[in-house]
Amino acid sequence: MCGIVGYIGYEQAAPFLLKGLEKLQYRGYDSAGVCTNDDGKLVVQKEKGKLDELKNVTDDGKNIKGTVGIGHTRWATHGKPSEINAHPHLSESGSFAVVHNGIIENYMPLKQFLTEKGMSFRSMTDTEVVVQLLEYYYEGDLLGTVLKVAAMLEGSYALAIMYKGNADEIIAVRKGSPLVIGIGKEENYLASDIPAILEKTRNIYRLENGEVAVIRRDSVQIMDYDRNPVQKSIERINWDIHAAQKDGYEHFMLKEIFEQPKAVRDTVETRIKNGRVVLEEVTLTPEQIRQFQKINIVACGSAYHVGVVAKYIFERILRKPVEVDVASEFKYRDPIIDSKTLTVVISQSGETADTKEAMLEAKRHGSHTIAIVNVVGSAIACEADDVIYTLAGPEIAVATTKAYSAQLAVIYMMAVCFGDILGTISETDYQTYVTELLALPDKIQSILAQSESLKNIASKMFACKDAFFIGRNIDYALSLEGSLKLKEISYIHSEAYAAGELKHGTISLIEEGTLVIALVTYGNLFDKIASNIKEVQTRGAYVLGIGSEEHPELRNITQSSFLIPKTCNMMLPSLAVIPMQLLAYYMAKFKGCDIDTPRNLAKSVTVE
Numbered sequence: 001m002c003g004i005v006g007y008i009g010y011e012q013a014a015p016f017l018l019k020g021l022e023k024l025q026y027r028g029y030d031s032a033g034v035c036t037n038d039d040g041k042l043v044v045q046k047e048k049g050k051l052d053e054l055k056n057v058t059d060d061g062k063n064i065k066g067t068v069g070i071g072h073t074r075w076a077t078h079g080k081p082s083e084i085n086a087h088p089h090l091s092e093s094g095s096f097a098v099v100h101n102g103i104i105e106n107y108m109p110l111k112q113f114l115t116e117k118g119m120s121f122r123s124m125t126d127t128e129v130v131v132q133l134l135e136y137y138y139e140g141d142l143l144g145t146v147l148k149v150a151a152m153l154e155g156s157y158a159l160a161i162m163y164k165g166n167a168d169e170i171i172a173v174r175k176g177s178p179l180v181i182g183i184g185k186e187e188n189y190l191a192s193d194i195p196a197i198l199e200k201t202r203n204i205y206r207l208e209n210g211e212v213a214v215i216r217r218d219s220v221q222i223m224d225y226d227r228n229p230v231q232k233s234i235e236r237i238n239w240d241i242h243a244a245q246k247d248g249y250e251h252f253m254l255k256e257i258f259e260q261p262k263a264v265r266d267t268v269e270t271r272i273k274n275g276r277v278v279l280e281e282v283t284l285t286p287e288q289i290r291q292f293q294k295i296n297i298v299a300c301g302s303a304y305h306v307g308v309v310a311k312y313i314f315e316r317i318l319r320k321p322v323e324v325d326v327a328s329e330f331k332y333r334d335p336i337i338d339s340k341t342l343t344v345v346i347s348q349s350g351e352t353a354d355t356k357e358a359m360l361e362a363k364r365h366g367s368h369t370i371a372i373v374n375v376v377g378s379a380i381a382c383e384a385d386d387v388i389y390t391l392a393g394p395e396i397a398v399a400t401t402k403a404y405s406a407q408l409a410v411i412y413m414m415a416v417c418f419g420d421i422l423g424t425i426s427e428t429d430y431q432t433y434v435t436e437l438l439a440l441p442d443k444i445q446s447i448l449a450q451s452e453s454l455k456n457i458a459s460k461m462f463a464c465k466d467a468f469f470i471g472r473n474i475d476y477a478l479s480l481e482g483s484l485k486l487k488e489i490s491y492i493h494s495e496a497y498a499a500g501e502l503k504h505g506t507i508s509l510i511e512e513g514t515l516v517i518a519l520v521t522y523g524n525l526f527d528k529i530a531s532n533i534k535e536v537q538t539r540g541a542y543v544l545g546i547g548s549e550e551h552p553e554l555r556n557i558t559q560s561s562f563l564i565p566k567t568c569n570m571m572l573p574s575l576a577v578i579p580m581q582l583l584a585y586y587m588a589k590f591k592g593c594d595i596d597t598p599r600n601l602a603k604s605v606t607v608e
């Protein structure tokens with residue numbers, strides 16, 4: 001997520017802008033910039049890298065004049081991290097400046113239109129289209145031009161706009177990405193998030209989707225795109241700065257668990273056009289895809305668990321053999337791969353050394369590599385032949401949640417897209433998959449709405465010493481992630497086991513009161529797993545069943561249960577992982593663990 005700040009008052013703007021951006025650094029970024037109106041000239045200073053670069057070259061903002069300005073920290077989605085792609089963006093003549101948080105989904109046709117009108121672009125960003133549209137349409141009515149351009153934009157965006165000929169206004173537009181306005185004394189502020197302005201004021205307006213604000217030193221006018229005034233009451237913020245960075249959630253992990261509907265929606269919706277899954281990032285031709293004889297998947301940790309889920313999905317839908325490797329093992333097992341092998345590399349950070357080394361090993365054997373990565377411009381993203389970005393936004397908590405869910409969504413889209421090319425899925429199934437993909441965010445949301453029931457279940461379980469996660473087929477793949485989540489943040493020993501395998505040894509560990517979490521969402525094997533549940537219960541286990549609404553009878557055969565909404569088999573993991581994330585979170589919370597930064601763990605291990 002990018003960060004936006006704005007200031008209009010009688011003090012020098014730049015020092016405040018930089019301080020505000022500092023408070024938004026936790027959102028993750030790769031470049032930063034500020035723009036002020038210095039006596040009718042828009043002055044921009046922007047740098048790739050950390051905010052310190054910008055503070056050094058501007059002497060903490062002291063050498064940038066102007067009492068009205070906007071600032072930005074960029075989390076790259078379109079166009080790699082660079083000074084050129086950093087915000088603020090100026091229009092061709094330097095008359096307009098814009099900072100943006102979000103995704104302009106229709107920026108390509110708009111860019112094409114402007115290029116045909118003779119306008120030239122400097123950056124690779126979607127944002128530059130906005131500032132050029134303002135220039136193209138401006139005929140003297142600043143607000144009218146902003147409203148006209150805003151109505152042309154598709155996607156999610158928060159914008160802050162300045163015009164060089166008007167040093168008395170900043171115009172803010174919100175659709176999808178957050179924006180708050182801080183109310184000061186003879187000065188007002190704008191930010192993506194409350195922490196940026198908390199030192200100045202605790203009185204804010206929250207802009208809602210489809211609202212535009214004209215911010216002056218002594219007034220704030222809010223309206224809709226049709227200029228209908230919107231009445232807002234001032235909201236008083238009583239949080240401290242740390243609570244504000246988590247948007248009121250107690251931990252970043254909980255905030256990110258609740259950001260999953262948006263992470264999945266942003267990752268999916270930009271890749272479904274007219275009912276078809278379009279993976280523009282994949283450079284392979286249909287013929288090349290048809291030539292692959294095998295798929296290899298390499299990753300670590302939770303990303304590896306996505307790979308195990310992917311194996312079940314790809315083999316079932318693409319009818320190609322799939323091998324999944326823990327990246328640190330792959331390179332050293334003399335893998336049998338060649339140009340007929342497709343290698344899928346999964347990594348949130350894009351910097352995990354084991355995964356990068358495994359990818360390079362695959363490339364050395366002539367395998368085409370497709371990376372699924374969350375950080376634009378990261379090492380793995382740069383080295384892979386193709387990269388499909390998850391648009392989950394920066395993930396701060398060490399234990400991944402929203403990136404895992406976004407990675408699953410990419411796997412589903414690959415299965416549908418490649419299955420269509422290979423002719424292994426019917427048009428009916430294709431439509432079902434697309435419908436279910438688009439419905440996923442709301443279904444995830446419906447589970448999040450039941451978080452209290454997971455908290456209640458966790459309150460009965462957090463004192464356990466061991467936990468077993470069991471499942472069959474895709475539920476087994478999912479149990480791996482449930483087990484790791486619990487271990488990572490609660491330090492409770494946990495194992496994931498193929499339910500059918502338990503009786504061949506490990507069931508010896510089951511005794512009175514042992515906690516067993518049975519994943520029972522894959523309906524085709526319900527009776528099989530039901531007998532596995534019976535097996536452990538007869539030895540004293542306490543079983544929590546996580547199943548589907550399609551089999552409510554689960555309630556009758558387990559001591560407690562949680563049912564997820566119906567969806568197609570392929571997408572069950574995206575729903576069933578949510579209760580397991582919440583269970584792990586609340587068990588760790590009841591134990592008083594350090595949830596966002598668990599002992600011994602790193603968000604990304606950049607050494608082998």
Ligand code: BG6
Nearest residue numbers: 300301302303347348349352400
């Ligand atoms: C581990 C993290 O260090 O690396 C896990 O603790 C993560 O949460 C794993 O899944 C892989 O990281 P990445 O960035 O390659 O997905």
